[in-house]
Amino acid sequence: MKLVAVIGGGPAGAFAGERLAAAGLRTIILDEKLAWEKPCGGGLTYKAYQQYPFLIENDTPKRMIHDTLLSAPKAGSARLKLRQPLLIYSRFDLNNMLLKRAEKAGAQVEKARVLTADRRGRSWRLQTRNGAIEADYCVVATGARNPLRNVGTEWTPADTMTALGYYIPARQEHIDIQFLPHLEGYIWIFPRCGHLSVGICGRGYSARDLRARLDSYLDEKGISRADAEFYAHVLPSLSPPHWRSNRIAGEGWMAVGDAGGLVDPITGEGLYYAMRSADMAARVVLDDAHPSATKAAAYRTLLHRDFGSDLEFGAMLAKRLFLGRFLFSSVPARMVQFIRRSPRFHDLVEDIFSGSQDYASLRSRLLRNLNGTLHEVVVNFFLHRFMPAEKHV
Ligand SMILES: Cc1cc2nc3c(=O)[nH]c(=O)nc-3n(C[C@H](O)[C@H](O)[C@H](O)COP(=O)(O)OP(=O)(O)OC[C@H]3O[C@@H](n4cnc5c(N)ncnc54)[C@H](O)[C@@H]3O)c2cc1C
Incomplete structure (x- = not known):
């Protein structure tokens, strides 16, 4: 050749x-x-820099973030501690x-x-x-x-998501992930060197709808878009x-x-x-x-x-994960509650984040851990309910 x-x-x-x-x-x-x-x-996951170590071993500016806050409607937030940081x-x-x-x-x-x-x-x-x-x-x-x-x-409309957002000159130390009602997608805030990359991706909504949802989220959080730069692109999602x-x-x-x-x-x-x-x-x-x-x-x-x-x-899982229901609540809401209350569920989601949990074996890991997870959730629920907060932190 x-x-x-x-x-x-x-x-x-x-x-x-x-x-x-x-x-x-x-x-x-x-x-x-x-x-x-x-x-x-x-954002580059642990899976990426474990496979290609030069992605972390270099002098190029980047943030290494260990802390993620996952939030879902009617479930509040849960903090996800990443043993292996996300590089941004x-x-x-x-x-x-x-x-x-x-x-x-x-x-x-x-x-x-x-x-x-x-x-x-x-x-x-x-x-x-x-x-x-x-x-x-x-x-x-x-x-x-x-x-x-x-x-x-060869693209069809079913094979892409709209993704848009802002580069905002601000600083924060953790990643935010926010699930929204009836959205196959999510909002993210990724801290970078010198600014935040804030965005939303979703399937089935117009760019204008998604932007309105992102704007109202930012307004609620008090994050100003005054000096922000807007961006939009296509995200493949076959x-x-x-x-x-x-x-x-x-x-x-x-x-x-x-x-x-x-x-x-x-x-x-x-x-x-x-x-x-x-x-x-x-x-x-x-x-x-x-x-x-x-x-x-x-x-x-x-x-x-x-x-x-x-x-x-x-x-095949995506719809069920974003839009499905489990125990009379949305799956994202249950996910947030379980992360808060079950250490083993926290570890499972952390592994999804870092890329070390594949989808093929996710179901069997969930089933294997279901009894233990539910036990931890129930114990933690009663601990939080009946004991003063400082006794179980
Ligand atoms: C809003 C948004 C947020 C995302 N966030 C993340 C994230 O945090 N982490 C993550 O892992 N992934 C993320 N992704 C996905 C990620 O951006 C892409 O998967 C990645 O950029 C793909 O790399 P690529 O080289 O295939 O394509 P691209 O990065 O798009 O590169 C294509 C290149 O081809 C060039 N080009 C195009 N046409 C021509 C032409 N005719 N002649 C010459 N040059 C041409 C362009 O100039 C461009 O430089 C995100 C995507 C979007 C849209």
Whole structure:
């Protein structure tokens, strides 16, 4: 293979480019903006930096947050202590660090918008405003707003969520997560260096509705939007059947990250999956055991085994988790109450947060722990009811 073109230089494209170039392949990364403040919370879970330790071991500015406050209507709040912090980057800083690493590994990084990608025999012709590039293989990393029609996920309205919010010049030491009535989604406040990334994501509501809900939440909390910068973007959230039919790869190309719809349908975590899919795509491109004609199938299998089947399972759970009911109350409300009252339930939710609890084994862990959890909930309920607060803190 003479040249691999990576279209898009976000986390997925930059990391794929780094891996390919480090292995000695001639690699060009094309991004229309290069490093930029892509609308995002910027949160990286323990799962991500455990897999790729350079994400925590670096000098790039970031916050490391251990404290999360989860709140739900009619249930108040519960504090979630994270043994492993959530890292929170500004996306400019994160993208910049990843592009620099790709460059250092030998990738050519160029500011250019790819207008069209056409297959010509066994190669590609990429048209940019600066001219055309001939490449042997393409890694498509153009994000959720992929403008190239012939490669990457084919979106339907059921496969995305709206996500919008503000960068607010303020400081706080903990993360806030707020569930709302009848919303398959949530509000977050992520503290970053120098500002907060505050946002809401949800399915089935217009951007205007979501913004009104976020604004009234901020008003209630007394958080001013006076000097805030507004942002909005699309968050991939593939419907359960689409995980199987997803157009993730084809003859001479593979899609990585958001361009392939690879986002956790419950938490909205996409950064880890962007990098993980990039890692796997690079492995398949580099592996001579897979001739060009079988690379797409090899990549699909690898993704499915690594995290695809789990995210597909997550997509089936999402509605039940946000909109379902348990013991005559909403699931989010019960979740908040149980975190408050049951140490073992607290640990389970903490593991979901850190990414170390997969969805496939969640149900069996819940069932295994149900008796113990309910016992702790009942004991704690009576403790709180009949004993003065200072005796059981
Ligand atoms: C509001 C919001 C909050 C989020 N919060 C979190 C979070 O806290 N944690 C988390 O893990 N995930 C979060 N996500 C998801 C996360 O932002 C994405 O999953 C992640 O950015 C995907 O990376 P990517 O490289 O695939 O795509 P992107 O980051 O979107 O990068 C795509 C790149 O391609 C470039 N590009 C596009 N088209 C072209 C073209 N034709 N030619 C050249 N370049 C092109 C763009 O300029 C861009 O740089 C959030 C998403 C949203 C919308």
